[in-house]
Amino acid sequence: MIQVDHLYKKFDENTEVLKDINLHISKNEVVSILGPSGTGKSTLLRCLNYLCVPTKGVIRIGDTTVDAEHHKKSDVRALRRHSSMVFQNYNLFKNMTALQNVMEALIQVQKKSKKEAEERAIELLEKVGMADRKDFYPSKLSGGQQQRVGIARALAVSPDVILFDEPTSALDPELVGEVLNTIQKIAEDGATMILVTHEIRFAREVSSRVLFMDEGRIAADGKPEDIISHPQNPRLQQFLKYFAQT
Amino acid sequence: MSNNIFSVSYFLEIFPKVVGKLDVTLYLTLIAMICALILGTILAIIAFYRVPVLYQISRVYIAFMRGTPAAPQLFFFYYGLALISTTITNMSATTAVAIIISLNMGAFMSESIRAALMSVDVGQREAAASLGMNGLQTVIRVILPQAIRVALPPLFNDIINIIKMTSLAFMLGVKDIMGVGRSEAALSLRYFETYAAIMIVYFVVIMIFSFFSKKLEKICNEAY
Numbered sequence: 001m002i003q004v005d006h007l008y009k010k011f012d013e014n015t016e017v018l019k020d021i022n023l024h025i026s027k028n029e030v031v032s033i034l035g036p037s038g039t040g041k042s043t044l045l046r047c048l049n050y051l052c053v054p055t056k057g058v059i060r061i062g063d064t065t066v067d068a069e070h071h072k073k074s075d076v077r078a079l080r081r082h083s084s085m086v087f088q089n090y091n092l093f094k095n096m097t098a099l100q101n102v103m104e105a106l107i108q109v110q111k112k113s114k115k116e117a118e119e120r121a122i123e124l125l126e127k128v129g130m131a132d133r134k135d136f137y138p139s140k141l142s143g144g145q146q147q148r149v150g151i152a153r154a155l156a157v158s159p160d161v162i163l164f165d166e167p168t169s170a171l172d173p174e175l176v177g178e179v180l181n182t183i184q185k186i187a188e189d190g191a192t193m194i195l196v197t198h199e200i201r202f203a204r205e206v207s208s209r210v211l212f213m214d215e216g217r218i219a220a221d222g223k224p225e226d227i228i229s230h231p232q233n234p235r236l237q238q239f240l241k242y243f244a245q246t
Numbered sequence: 247m248s249n250n251i252f253s254v255s256y257f258l259e260i261f262p263k264v265v266g267k268l269d270v271t272l273y274l275t276l277i278a279m280i281c282a283l284i285l286g287t288i289l290a291i292i293a294f295y296r297v298p299v300l301y302q303i304s305r306v307y308i309a310f311m312r313g314t315p316a317a318p319q320l321f322f323f324y325y326g327l328a329l330i331s332t333t334i335t336n337m338s339a340t341t342a343v344a345i346i347i348s349l350n351m352g353a354f355m356s357e358s359i360r361a362a363l364m365s366v367d368v369g370q371r372e373a374a375a376s377l378g379m380n381g382l383q384t385v386i387r388v389i390l391p392q393a394i395r396v397a398l399p400p401l402f403n404d405i406i407n408i409i410k411m412t413s414l415a416f417m418l419g420v421k422d423i424m425g426v427g428r429s430e431a432a433l434s435l436r437y438f439e440t441y442a443a444i445m446i447v448y449f450v451v452i453m454i455f456s457f458f459s460k461k462l463e464k465i466c467n468e469a470y
């Protein structure tokens with residue numbers, strides 16, 4: 001369902017951040033991406049919805065294919081309709097309540113009626129356990145609560161795939177659990193997800209597949225048991241050892 | 247009439263005359279404010295999107311308008327450019343003043359508006375894009391509502407400056423508060439009373455304006 005072919009990204013002449021990424025992800029897969037800081041995990045995720053424009057390569061999600069070398073605005077918008085994103089810093093719209101945040105894309109992008117959008121939004125807020133705070137503005141919510149609203153907002157557009165970029169790294173430790181539980185619930189509902197995370201244990205539990213990225217390449221790709229419990233790649237072993245210490 | 251330094255009776259005589267011209271000052275302020283806001287918004291959007299060519303031109307324009315005083319701008323326009331433009335020669339002094347204040351304060355307002363647009367973090371714009379919202383929807387639904395709140399205090403400040411700047415209109419012979427007071431003072435030689443009356447009128451106008459702008463800011467800040 002997601003196909004990435006020969007994806008390259010350069011921010012400037014000397015630094016190639018993504019080097020020939022090839023990737024196929026099927027429906028219902030939950031893919032975690034691990035890797036050291038600065039290896040291009042976020043960049044890869046952001047290329048998938050063109051928040052970051054790749055230098056070269058083809059991305060297909062669902063029935064939309066976009067080639068970086070000649071992409072049109074309309075292609076990009078079509079591609080974005082297949083995915084949604086949960087951000088490290090939540091990025092909720094600050095001028096809207098939790099409910100309005102979830103309704104926004106339903107009304108503006110999917111052109112649903114206000115009533116229909118509201119019903120759907122409340123349903124999703126219930127799923128993430130935020131229905132009782134639906135009329136709160138983001139400034140009145142904790143980080144964990146904001147992130148759960150962010151997840152509801154991403155679910156609202158019925159995406160083919162949800163992209164999570166370190167959804168818990170900005171959170172206080174005591175708030176991480178509630179967000180991970182929410183993500184797990186969504187995974188169990190059968191959503192297709194790509195999750196960049198440093199929560200190794202969670203990645204092992206929740207994902208059906210783990211990618212290890214190193215220096216702009218996918219250095220290992222396999223089942224969580226193989227990648228996390230029995231790593232072969234020396235860089236991966238070193239990376240996991242580092243996390244085991246902390 | 248006594249010859250004291252400050253004659254209360256003359257003050258009571260001149261005060262209503264000055265107040266009587268308040269309509270001219272307020273009219274000038276209103277027109278200049280609307281035009282400056284429109285110009286400021288256009289310049290701010292050019293800067294926000296870095297529209298090629300227009301952006302460079304607007305930077306020079308803004309630097310120039312902010313870097314030169316309004317009085318010579320007024321004379322340059324009304325007497326200087328009038329030599330080469332019959333439109334300006336035939337223009338009323340009030341219109342000329344309104345134009346110069348708009349051009350001048352539009353440059354200031356554009357900076358206030360631009361800073362406010364920039365204040366909405368890029369993360370929210372990315373979130374809107376990731377949900378499939380287009381640029382216009384993002385601006386109207388997310389950026390503007392938040393930017394307005396940030397822009398209000400500096401814009402109110404700019405508007406107070408517009409009110410004060412209208413007092414330059416006398417230089418082109420406009421009979422506003424300042425203009426009428428000045429000719430009265432020239433006849434009576436009662437400078438103390440006249441300019442006290444003028445300042446009091448400006449002060450009251452600006453205080454009333456500040457009062458309502460503070461109220462509005464407060465309402466906006468309580469929203470979320």
Ligand SMILES: Nc1ncnc2c1ncn2[C@@H]1O[C@H](COP(=O)(O)OP(=O)(O)OP(=O)(O)O)[C@@H](O)[C@H]1O
Nearest residue numbers: 011012017035036037038039040041042043044166
């Ligand atoms: N907008 C940008 N302009 C220039 N360089 C960038 C930009 N974004 C990222 N980079 C560079 O690209 C490299 C990869 O960044 P990326 O954010 O994808 O890493 P990451 O794997 O997500 O790291 P982390 O775990 O710290 O989030 C880094 O060296 C970074 O400095």
Ligand SMILES: [Mg+2]
Nearest residue numbers: 041042043166
């Ligand atoms: Mg990252």
